Amino acid sequence: MRRARFMTVGGVHAGLTALILVLAVSTARAEEGPRRVIAAGGSAAEIVFALEQGDRLIARDTTSSFPEAVLALPDIGYVRRLSPENLIAMEPDLILAEHDAGPPETIELLTRAEVPLVTLPEAQTPADVLAKIRVTAESLGVRQAGEDLAARTQADLDRAAAAAAALPSHPRVMFVLSMQGGRIMAAGTDTSAAAMIALAGGVNAVDGISGYKLLTDEAIIAAAPDVILAMDRGGDLALEVADLVAHPALALTPAGEAAQVVRMDGLYLLGFGPRTGEAALELNTALQAVIAAGRG
Secondary structure, three states: OHHHHHHHHHHHHHHHHHHHHHHHHHHHHHOOOOOOEEEHHHHHHHHHHHHHOHHHEEEEEEOOOOOOOHOOOOOOOOOOOOOOHHHHOOOOEEEEOOOOOOHHHHHHHHHOOOOEEEOOOOOOOOHHHHHHHHHHHHHOOOOOHHHHHHHHHHHHHHHHHHHOOOOOOOOOEEEEEOHHHHOOEEEOOOHHHHHHHHOOOOEEEOOOEEEEEEEEEEHHHHOOOOEEEEEOOOHHHOOOOOHHHHHHHHHHHHHHHHEEEEEEEEHHHHHOOHHHHHHHHHHHHHHHHHOOOOOO
């Protein structure tokens, strides 16, 4: 009986040991986080790489352009026009999506298919940027890396805030999104462009409207921007300096008369990712030059 009892106890010990090993492996895998990740949005991919987790990405959307390594990944299409069939076929462990990823039908189908999906918060403030970083890090199981990146990003944002506060005046800035058919679409309030202008220490020249809207020539002239801000991009949507300052209405503004145009990479300027502080400082430097020239 004693021997039988000993064998039983030994068996229990062995079973417990095996169970502990299984739990240890499971815990390790859980801590590793998802391994097959799709980034649906430029700042989502940028944050993943900034967390040094780029090796987990298996695909990215068309707006993902930084860092350069992300361009080697398969392209799932534009973030607002995603195909649920394509995404499901890639068998992701996780989809990290910007707040405006869609269309809604795609998000609904992914939810029904029980595809793990985390939607990042919309960002237009420094606090929002840090929230995006932390949500991404938490989703990947690298919380400490997220805190480290948030601290570095906060330091950049603090420097940008100090530079903005030090400006002796605040130039009026008009962000031009497009100029197709000679009509100017500019950024009003409640836009990432307006938020970036404020972070840099400028004043959004287009007030009284919300979102991105087409402006009349009269509204453009009345806005009287000291600086025209645009995305630096190619193709049919390219906004060249010569074309902007030659526009009949913009040519009659202080910015048009002085050919004062600032062009910056779209994701860098409007992505509100880890480089937001750097982008605000770069725009702030441009505003300082305008002020020094007596035009702001």
